[in-house]
Amino acid sequence: MFEGLNTGHISFILVFLEGVISFFSPCVIPLIPVYMSYLAGNAKKVDENGVITYGRKKVFLHTFFFVLGISFAFFILGMTFSALGQFFNSHKYLFTRIGGILIILFGLFQLGILDFKFLQRERKVHLNLTDKSITPFLALIMGFTFSFAWTPCIGPALSSVLILASGAKNAALGNLLVLVYALGFVIPFLLLGLFTARVLAFLKAKQKFIQYTIKAGGILLILLGIMTFTGWMNGISSYLNSIGTNFPITNKEESKAINGAKDTALEDEKESIVDREDSKGSADAATQEEEEQAGRELEEIPAIDFTLTDQYGNVHTLSDYKGKVVFLNFWATWCPPCKKEMPHIEELYQEFNLNEEEVVILGVANPKSEEYPNNSDETKEDIIAFLEENEYTFPTVFDETGEVFSSYYISAFPTTFLITKDGNVLGYVPGMMTKDVMQNVIDQTLKSTE
Missing domain, CATH: 3.40.30.10 (Glutaredoxin)
Structure with missing residues (x-):
């Protein structure tokens, strides 16, 4: 089923990196302390010296369900685009070329060269969780809610992956693309669940570095768009x-x-x-x-x-x-x-x-x-x-x-x-x-x- 992935290895690596870049973006990083405080729940402890620690197993369990919620939302979007992919199957050559142009435009937007107002609107479902004890189910709902925060940083990257998924030669390959992006996005959350206190302290100290990650993501998007438009990603786009x-x-x-x-x-x-x-x-x-x-x-x-x-x-x-x-x-x-x-x-x-x-x-x-x-x-x-x-x-x-x-x-x-x-x-x-x-x-x- 995957014999057409002759150039796909590079593409999957780039898609994975787009997921990682989406995590390390100015739109996501500021939300981490808030969400992690929910996920830690009553596992947070402060000793007599004021040092904060967390119950690692409980935090990781909550984080695991949190990323399941994120992945679930991504796959719902992927299924929608795959249905569109079936519609465009008979026009796959033209659609893939247009898709390459759109991905390049997303990259230019992420670099700040173009300005698309509609991608800067956030679409969030607000849940009042402040008075509730965190459970795996609530963590799942939080992840699902968080994934729909359609911020300027996640929007272009995720949209580009969904465009690629819609042009994939079959549904399994399209879903695999979404999965690779989701892994790149959620693996940092799982690491965060293991090393909550240390990671939060590191991110707070490296805020100047974060501003460059969105630029790197834009460059990756442009590279993906060029590969799609020129046919280098033929294994994914399936022109044949x-x-x-x-x-x-x-x-x-x-x-x-x-x-x-x-x-x-x-x-x-x-x-x-x-x-x-x-x-x-x-x-x-x-x-x-x-x-x-x-x-x-x-x-x-x-x-x-x-x-x-x-x-x-x-x-x-x-x-x-x-x-x-x-x-x-x-x-x-x-x-x-x-x-x-x-x-x-x-x-x-x-x-x-x-x-x-x-x-x-x-x-x-x-x-x-x-x-x-x-x-x-x-x-x-x-x-x-x-x-x-x-x-x-x-x-x-x-x-x-x-x-x-x-x-x-x-x-x-x-x-x-x-x-x-x-x-x-x-x-x-x-x-x-x-x-x-x-x-x-x-x-x-x-x-x-x-």
Whole structure:
């Protein structure tokens, strides 16, 4: 379930540090003496010399339930964001990029560069505990109440973690992110429960140091945002969509039947870049399938084989590339997102030694002709001229009949399939990718058969 965490170790460390930074913030530290006085209850003792001591076991027990209350609130928020994550599943690429920008904004806010008034409002449930003896249950309620003190210091950090949780590839991974943040936040409380008197004295003496911790937290947030936006956190963000067992792979006979109906519909293909309502149903079906497949190993889906000729006259048979990872990119000359990502594809083609090593970069175009006037692109000659004009040298094969496009159910451009060394479809990415994301999905595909 966690095989996608190829870069996640760094991310989890940063999330944990964000939790620790949230504790060591000017918004939390001033509250510690008040809450610890409640948690100590009647365990506080003063000797004849005025030295304060606490019953360590009782204080730790109360502190343990206190942090359970905090964690419980965090997980409630995490569950809310995970539900949103399910809604955004079919738009995960865009949502993750937006999430990266939001996390960077939170970091700028925490550094004091930006000012968001709504994050500075505190939302607290006031409980009158002054006249009550502390119990584990009351400590639990206190922790739950304390966690909703939406202060300027905790708000940005926790919000960034919840954004990451909503973009996680499954609910377990999202909850794990929340757990890691909660651990970073509550472990200092547990230590405080063990060493109450000493820790309180230390914090009182180091108030000047505390002012720098919020700045460190802001820097960490900006780093997290950059990693999310650029695709470095691909293991968490899960750009590479799992196709599920219901992906509409068809055989050649089915492709021919579909192709007959396709001739009357492909003229509207160009509108799919702006309006992809036709693909919404398949995205919803894929989302439902992913939920049904949670906790189970996905069935291997063999890639549909084909034999096509590229712009140089070279023949490419997909099955001949078994033993290599294939980056199969469906594009069109009129497609603006395709044009934006094609320079990156060319760079990868050069970096992977012109398909001579373990990765094959292969484009697929669907040129018009007299026999197939409703295909989705210009003529073969126009496509070759486009490639030469822009100095794109990676091989692009021509699906002149539209059969391959039908077999892979291409409904929007660009769409990229990642095929493993075993010849199976690992996943697909609808829409434009940055070079970092391309590299990440290729790396995932390489590691999938290790």
